Amino acid sequence: MTDPVSSSTGGMRPGTAVHTLALHLHLQHQMPLGELAPYFRALAAGRALATRCTVCGRSWFAPRLACPDHGPRTQWHELPGHGRLVAVTQTQTSLPFNDNISASHGFALVAMAGADNLCFARLAPALHAAQPGQPLWISRAAGVWPHPAQAAEFVGRAEDRVVLPLPER
Numbered sequence: 001m002t003d004p005v006s007s008s009t010g011g012m013r014p015g016t017a018v019h020t021l022a023l024h025l026h027l028q029h030q031m032p033l034g035e036l037a038p039y040f041r042a043l044a045a046g047r048a049l050a051t052r053c054t055v056c057g058r059s060w061f062a063p064r065l066a067c068p069d070h071g072p073r074t075q076w077h078e079l080p081g082h083g084r085l086v087a088v089t090q091t092q093t094s095l096p097f098n099d100n101i102s103a104s105h106g107f108a109l110v111a112m113a114g115a116d117n118l119c120f121a122r123l124a125p126a127l128h129a130a131q132p133g134q135p136l137w138i139s140r141a142a143g144v145w146p147h148p149a150q151a152a153e154f155v156g157r158a159e160d161r162v163v164l165p166l167p168e169r
């Protein structure tokens with residue numbers, strides 16, 4: 001085990017030692033999901049819950065709680081769950097709240113069927129060679145995830161899609 005106590009000049013004038021101690025802190029925070037709770041619950045189940053303006057009929061996924069033209073007259077509705085890849089990037093990174101485990105990830109913009117906007121998506125590991133135009137399905141990712149937004153991933157075949165029942169509210 002290495003000694004957690006270290007000394008350096010710490011930016012002080014030369015010859016002045018600054019003694020530090022490396023601490024690893026773990027914080028627990030109850031994050032409210034607010035009015036977007038239905039969206040996040042659906043993501044954790046591998047489902048795409050969108051909002052639709054009851055006046056103009058436009059639909060958004062990720063959802064908007066208010067139409068830019070008609071205000072908060074929106075209703076929740078579930079999309080079929082498939083879409084097309086618009087743009088993709090590959091990168092080596094760690095996901096938030098994931099203990100800095102670095103891995104190769106594919107992130108994409110997806111045009112979901114039934115939505116008028118694009119959504120941000122994390123691609124399943126098997127899709128790292130995905131190209132624009134490719135069909136995609138939202139799916140529940142295997143494993144335990146610290147945030148429901150991370151529990152959803154996009155797969156390249158309908159038969160690979162994992163959809164769970166929506167939990168009770």
Ligand SMILES: [Zn+2]
Nearest residue numbers: 053056067070
């Ligand atoms: Zn509207």
